[in-house]
Amino acid sequence: MAFPPPKFVTGLKCFVCGSTYQYGNMMTCPSCGIQGILDVQYDYDALARYFKHESLNHRPLDHWRYRELLPISSEISLPNLQVGSTPVYDSPRLARAVGIGQLFLKDDGRNPTSSLKDRASSIGVLKAIEFGYTTIACASTGNAASSLAGLSAATGLQSFIFVPERAPEPKVTQLLIFGATVLKVKGTYEQAFDLCREACVEFNWYNRNSGTNPFLVEGKKTAGLEIVDQCKDHLPDWVVVSVGDGCTIGGIGKGFQEMKRLGFTERAPRLLGVQAEGARPIVDAFCSGKDLVPSEPHTLADSIAVGTPRNWRRAIQQMKASSGDMITVADEEILEAMRMTARLAGVFGEPAGIAAVAGLKKAIEQGIVKSNESALVVITGNGLKDISSAKQAAGEALHIEPNIDALSHALPVLSMSNVLSQS
Amino acid sequence: MAFPPPKFVTGLKCFVCGSTYQYGNMMTCPSCGIQGILDVQYDYDALARYFKHESLNHRPLDHWRYRELLPISSEISLPNLQVGSTPVYDSPRLARAVGIGQLFLKDDGRNPTSSLKDRASSIGVLKAIEFGYTTIACASTGNAASSLAGLSAATGLQSFIFVPERAPEPKVTQLLIFGATVLKVKGTYEQAFDLCREACVEFNWYNRNSGTNPFLVEGKKTAGLEIVDQCKDHLPDWVVVSVGDGCTIGGIGKGFQEMKRLGFTERAPRLLGVQAEGARPIVDAFCSGKDLVPSEPHTLADSIAVGTPRNWRRAIQQMKASSGDMITVADEEILEAMRMTARLAGVFGEPAGIAAVAGLKKAIEQGIVKSNESALVVITGNGLKDISSAKQAAGEALHIEPNIDALSHALPVLSMSNVLSQS
Numbered sequence: 001m002a003f004p005p006p007k008f009v010t011g012l013k014c015f016v017c018g019s020t021y022q023y024g025n026m027m028t029c030p031s032c033g034i035q036g037i038l039d040v041q042y043d044y045d046a047l048a049r050y051f052k053h054e055s056l057n058h059r060p061l062d063h064w065r066y067r068e069l070l071p072i073s074s075e076i077s078l079p080n081l082q083v084g085s086t087p088v089y090d091s092p093r094l095a096r097a098v099g100i101g102q103l104f105l106k107d108d109g110r111n112p113t114s115s116l117k118d119r120a121s122s123i124g125v126l127k128a129i130e131f132g133y134t135t136i137a138c139a140s141t142g143n144a145a146s147s148l149a150g151l152s153a154a155t156g157l158q159s160f161i162f163v164p165e166r167a168p169e170p171k172v173t174q175l176l177i178f179g180a181t182v183l184k185v186k187g188t189y190e191q192a193f194d195l196c197r198e199a200c201v202e203f204n205w206y207n208r209n210s211g212t213n214p215f216l217v218e219g220k221k222t223a224g225l226e227i228v229d230q231c232k233d234h235l236p237d238w239v240v241v242s243v244g245d246g247c248t249i250g251g252i253g254k255g256f257q258e259m260k261r262l263g264f265t266e267r268a269p270r271l272l273g274v275q276a277e278g279a280r281p282i283v284d285a286f287c288s289g290k291d292l293v294p295s296e297p298h299t300l301a302d303s304i305a306v307g308t309p310r311n312w313r314r315a316i317q318q319m320k321a322s323s324g325d326m327i328t329v330a331d332e333e334i335l336e337a338m339r340m341t342a343r344l345a346g347v348f349g350e351p352a353g354i355a356a357v358a359g360l361k362k363a364i365e366q367g368i369v370k371s372n373e374s375a376l377v378v379i380t381g382n383g384l385k386d387i388s389s390a391k392q393a394a395g396e397a398l399h400i401e402p403n404i405d406a407l408s409h410a411l412p413v414l415s416m417s418n419v420l421s422q423s
Numbered sequence: 424m425a426f427p428p429p430k431f432v433t434g435l436k437c438f439v440c441g442s443t444y445q446y447g448n449m450m451t452c453p454s455c456g457i458q459g460i461l462d463v464q465y466d467y468d469a470l471a472r473y474f475k476h477e478s479l480n481h482r483p484l485d486h487w488r489y490r491e492l493l494p495i496s497s498e499i500s501l502p503n504l505q506v507g508s509t510p511v512y513d514s515p516r517l518a519r520a521v522g523i524g525q526l527f528l529k530d531d532g533r534n535p536t537s538s539l540k541d542r543a544s545s546i547g548v549l550k551a552i553e554f555g556y557t558t559i560a561c562a563s564t565g566n567a568a569s570s571l572a573g574l575s576a577a578t579g580l581q582s583f584i585f586v587p588e589r590a591p592e593p594k595v596t597q598l599l600i601f602g603a604t605v606l607k608v609k610g611t612y613e614q615a616f617d618l619c620r621e622a623c624v625e626f627n628w629y630n631r632n633s634g635t636n637p638f639l640v641e642g643k644k645t646a647g648l649e650i651v652d653q654c655k656d657h658l659p660d661w662v663v664v665s666v667g668d669g670c671t672i673g674g675i676g677k678g679f680q681e682m683k684r685l686g687f688t689e690r691a692p693r694l695l696g697v698q699a700e701g702a703r704p705i706v707d708a709f710c711s712g713k714d715l716v717p718s719e720p721h722t723l724a725d726s727i728a729v730g731t732p733r734n735w736r737r738a739i740q741q742m743k744a745s746s747g748d749m750i751t752v753a754d755e756e757i758l759e760a761m762r763m764t765a766r767l768a769g770v771f772g773e774p775a776g777i778a779a780v781a782g783l784k785k786a787i788e789q790g791i792v793k794s795n796e797s798a799l800v801v802i803t804g805n806g807l808k809d810i811s812s813a814k815q816a817a818g819e820a821l822h823i824e825p826n827i828d829a830l831s832h833a834l835p836v837l838s839m840s841n842v843l844s845q846s
Contacts, residue, residue, distance in 0.1 A: 061484065081769050082510035082533075089503045093579065110505075110533055112769065114807060154769025156516065165822065170810040176817035177806065179766035183833075187825035198827050203834070343602035346504050346535065346577025383600065384537060384807040387593040394599035399588070402610035404621050410606075411626070 003073035003130045008047050012038040012214055015313045023071075025131045027212050037311055038214035039254075040071045044261050051262055056229065061085040063119055063222035065229075069258060070222070071215050072126050079154045081112040083122045084222050088230050088376065091345040098340075098361040102374035104236060105357075107347055108223065109382030113150040113174075115143035115303075115350075116223060116248060116380040120210050121151040123219035128157055128206035135160060138208040139189070139196035141167040142303050143381050148208050149178035160205060162192040171385075210247045211310025217251040223378060224255020228265050236269055237373040240363075242355040242380060243273040243282050243326070244304035246315030252378070253318025269376070271324035272369065273315065274359025276331065279305050282312045283326045286319065300331045300389050303352030303381060325368050329358040335393040337361065338383070348383035348390070356380075426496035426553045431470050435461040435637055438736045446494075448554045450635050460734055461637035463494045467684050474685055479652065484508040486542055486645035488652075492681060493645070494638050495549050502577045504535040506545045507645050511653050511799065514768040521763070521784040525797035527659060528770055528780075531646065532805030536573035536597075538566035538726075538773075539646060539671060539803040543633050544574040546642035551580055551629035558583060561631040562612070562619035564590040565726050566804050571631050572601035583628060585615040593810075633670045634733025640674040646801060647678020651688050659692055660796040663786075665778040665803060666696040666705050666749070667727035669738030675801070676741025692799070694747035695792065696738065697782030699754065702728050705735045706749045709742065723754045723812050726775030726804060748791050752781040758816040760784065761806070771806035771813070779803075 005023050012021045014029035014036045021029075021038070029036025051068050059065035063084025067074075086108045095103035111118040121144070128136045138148050139162040152159035159180040163172060164187065175182050185192040200207040210216045228235060239256075241249040249271055256268035275283045276299035285292040292312045297305040309315075319326065329337075334351050337358035342348045349357075356377045363369040383390050400406045428446050436443045437452035437459045444452075444461070452459025474491045482488035486507025490497075509531045518526035534541035544567070551559045561571050562585040575582035582603040586595060587610065598605050608615040623630040633639045650662060662679075664672040672694055679691035698706045699722030708715040715735045720728040732738075742749065752760075757774050760781035765771045772780075779800045786792040806813050823829045 079769070080512045080514065082512075087505035089505075091503065107535075110535075112530075112533075113771070114537075114805065150765075150769045150771065153766050163820070169814070172820055173810050173814045173817045174771065174807070176820065177761060177765045177771055177813050178769070179762070182820035183830070184820045184822045185825045186822065191825040195825050195827065195830065199830055202827055202831075338600060339602070342573075342600045343576050346502070346573045346601070348536070348573065348597065348600055382537065382807065384597070384805065387596050390600050391592070391596045394596045397586070397595055397599065397605035397607045399607045399609060402608045402614040402618050404618065404625055407606070407618065407622055408625075 003075050005073065006071045007074055008042045008068055009071050010041045010043050013041050014038055026214065027207065034212060037212065037314060039314070040214055040218055042069065048262055053264065063122070063219070063226065066222055066225045069225065070123065071218050072123065073130050076126050076130055079122055079125065079151060081151065081154045083111055083118045084226060086110045089345065089347070093344040094341060097344055098357065099364045099371050100360070100369065100375055101372050102236070104376040105341070105345055105347055106223070106227065106376055106378050108378060108380050109349055109353065113147045114382035114385060115147060116220065116378070117143040117147035118151065119222050120144070120216040120219040121147040121208065123215050124148065124208040124213065125151045125155045125157055127215050129155065131206065133204065133206040134158060135203070135205040136208050137161065137196050137200055137205045139193040141171050143385065144208070144210060146171065146174040149175045149180035152180065153178045160199070162196040164189045164192050211245050217247045217311065217314070220248050220251030221255040224252035225259055227376060228256065228259040231376070235265055235267070236376040238272050238369055238375040239269040240272040240274060240356040240360045240375055240377045242301070242304050242352050242359070243275050243315060244279070244306040244352065245309045246282055246311035248380065249273050250311050250314030250318050253322055257321065268322055271319045271322045272359060272363055273319055273324065273326040274356045275326065275328050276301050276304055276334070276355060277328045278331070279307060280328045281307065282309055282315055283328050285312055286316050286326045301334055301351035301355050302386065303350060304355060325363070327359045327363050327368065329355055329362055333358040333362065338390065338393040347379055349379040350381040350383050350386045351389045353378070353380035426498050428496060429494045430497055431465045431491055432494050433464045433466050436464050437461055449637065450630065457635060460635065460737060462737070463637055463641055465492065471685055476687065486642070486649065489645055489648045492648065493546065494641050495546065496553050499549050499553055502545055502548065502574055504545070504574065504577045506534055506541045507649060509533045512768065512770070516767040517764060520767055521780065522787045522794050523783070523792065523798055524795050525659070527799040528764070528768055529646070529650065529799060529801050530770055531801060531803050532772055532776065536570045537805035537808060538570060539643065539801070540566040540570035541574065542645050543567070543639040543642040544570040544631065547571065547631040547636065547639050548574045548578045548580055550638045552578065554629065556627065556629040557581060558626070558628040559631050560584070560619050560623055560628045562586070562616040564594050566808065567631070567633060569594065569597040572598045572603035575603065576601045583622070585619040587612045587615050634668050640670045640734065640737070643671050643674030644678040647675035648682055650799060651679065651682040654799070658688055658690070659799040661695050661792055661798040662692040663695040663697060663779045663783045663798055663800045665724070665727050665775050665782070666698050666738060667702070667729040667775065668732045669705055669734035671803065672696050673734050673737030673741050676745055680744065691745055694742045694745045695782060695786055696742055696747065696749040697779045698749065698751050699724050699727055699757070699778060700751045701754070702730060703751045704730065705732055705738055706751050708735055709739050709749045724757055724774035724778050725809065726773060727778060748786070750782045750786050750791065752778055752785060756781040756785065761813065761816040770802055772802040773804035773806050773809045774812045776801070776803035
């Protein structure tokens with residue numbers, strides 16, 4: 001079956017050379033190669049007539065409520081899984097601990113496969129169906145892979161996932177349970193990535209790669225649309241997002257710009273992008289104003305351990321447009337922020353997501369963010385996805401004999417260590 | 424600060440001797456001891472005047488929308504975490520695989536700490552605050568513990584969790600990250616349970632034990648209230664729930680009865696209770712009509728591996744009242760259902776939750792549930808909580824050399840194994 005094209009999409013525009021292309025099944029710019037990331041263009045004047053406050057009131061609470069702002073055909077069936085509409089929590093105790101007047105957490109770990117990546121994968125599977133594929137593939141060991149496996153299962157697509165041989169067993173398990181065919185490539189992540197790209201061409205599979213696929217980032221954009229939609233008159237001064245490839249912050253920034261253009265808000269929040277000290281190529285490019293220099297990543301926050309980010313231009317463009325800033329945090333600061341966020345706000349996030357809390361704290365200390373401002377931090381994934389990092393942050397259990405005397409003796413020690421562990 | 428009592432609660436009634444008590448800080452019936460589970464009583468005539476269809480339309484989507492039907496003071500502050508309002512998915516491919524006309528899944532793994540237990544813990548922490556405690560405790564290694572730790576963190580209560588020494592490290596990590604004090608008791612689960620009860624008395628801590636605490640099951644009830652609220656005119660013929668202690672199915676059944684009594688539905692769905700073959704004391708009591716005989720549990724579905732269930736009377740009462748039934752499933756059937764549910768519906772549930780899918784399939788095969796009926800299965804927890812069981816169900820990755828020729832040779836084998844792995 002042939003689907004009509006997305007109603008409000010006018011074309012695809014290259015971030016490097018500025019060329020525009022007709023809407024269609026494309027990855028990167030034919031002139032610029034893999035550097036030429038394409039951005040989906042919309043007819044905002046037409047959208048402004050259809051997409052209004054009132055039209056949102058009666059729509060279901062998931063990210064398809066922004067359907068006209070997504071590059072999907074109006075005639076395609078949506079997956080059943082409820083993607084998006086993740087909660088925003090006002091977290092006063094954590095706010096005090098990081099030193100800011102008001103702090104919100106948006107817990108995107110509550111998506112169907114427990115990460116923000118479901119926003120992108122849900123678009124990916126629909127594009128695959130629209131373009132006539134029955135199989136979709138990606139190279140990843142992380143949230144992108146489990147999300148693709150889950151959304152493929154929900155929509156009946158076959159999925160192939162390429163992982164490096166050293167991929168951790170728990171993450172591979174999540175892929176297999178969803179019925180993905182998991183290929184452990186005897187080599188590095190880059191070899192798995194290259195083999196996936198080659199296989200997509202050779203076997204006519206759709207390539208779900210957020211970096212190079214122009215449509216997936218539009219799914220991530222819905223986190224930005226949602227923040228404006230949910231916060232209404234309490235839109236925070238800053239929105240803080242961890243940065244790996246650059247897609248997520250780039251997408252969220254685009255969402256803000258669109259909501260402003262469509263009259264849902266008069267101002268867009270400023271973006272604070274946070275990278276790990278050991279994986280900071282976008283911070284370096286942001287500060288130097290020069291082209292990105294790839295590097296070898298070293299951080300425990302695996303979802304943002306990206307040495308060769310593809311979407312750095314999009315990320316930097318959005319941060320500059322919002323008068324935003326960037327900062328880096330050490331792994332130790334991430335672990336401390338994991339404790340603080342779990343203990344003071346009841347949210348257990350994965351290290352990459354929580355890096356943004358650490359970044360906000362540091363930005364306040366450095367005066368980048370003022371203590372009388374407000375901020376919203378996007379928690380990009382559930383901490384259950386990476387128990388081994390959490391273990392480093394968590395502390396230790398206390399061993400006691402099974403009687404009340406033993407407990408009574410232990411209690412004074414416990415009270416002391418509890419006081420020490422509160423920040 | 425003293426809180427006024429919950430507005431519509433009239434008292435507490437013992438399941439064994441039928442005595443009623445004034446509302447207050449009680450656990451079990453003083454005459455019947457630990458067997459005397461108490462049931463919270465409400466003034467439904469008064470409720471019927473306040474709690475109407477229209478009043479729900481403009482309430483937030485979480486389980487506090489049923490606030491008048493919960494035993495909490497109208498003046499207490501609610502935790503920020505969004506508990507409940509978990510999605511219900513129509514799952515036609517899984518329906519075909521289990522042999523029923525229409526099948527819905529309610530994914531309660533999407534609660535804040537990833538299980539249905541958040542519904543109960545959120546009530547537990549509020550009761551602790553209302554009764555003036557600053558510390559709350561429980562004995563558990565499972566969802567009840569992580570949920571209590573998370574909700575305590577969100578509300579600023581101190582939590583003590585007693586676990587047997589052999590408790591698995593990943594589960595202990597989730598407790599520690601939330602700042603719970605975890606006490607590894609050198610002994611069995613029963614010794615940890617007893618020490619916790621003793622400690623609550625000795626140190627004036629509130630006891631969060633779903634089995635004996637009369638208020639917690641009211642939180643689980645909200646899953647039943649929600650099913651009626653969400654399904655509206657498409658209320659399924661059957662609601663299928665896995666059964667360990669009996670609290671969850673008992674609570675859900677109570678929710679249905681209340682929604683019927685308050686005029687939200689004309690009929691309550693029939694309850695199908697599912698236990699593991701190796702932990703079936705409630706099934707035996709249900710079939711024999713005699714009192715429950717405790718036994719040693721053996722099943723991989725740890726959340727329902729309960730040999731001495733406390734709330735069996737409540738569970739059986741609700742199943743009988745709904746003209747329901749019970750069934751048992753083998754661990755192998757649970758693992759098969761985990762694969763089916765993940766692959767055909769995109770939902771990765773923990774074994775205990777998925778046991779209900781296996782039970783439904785068997786009940787259809789045995790003619791208990793008819794193939795032209797409809798059913799809703801409650802998935803009680805996220806599969807990420809128990810990766811080791813999922814691993815048994817998941818299958819294997821395929822190792823390949825990093826080149827397209829190796830992949831081409833592997834593909835025919837893969838296609839074959841994929842066909843075989845589809846149910």
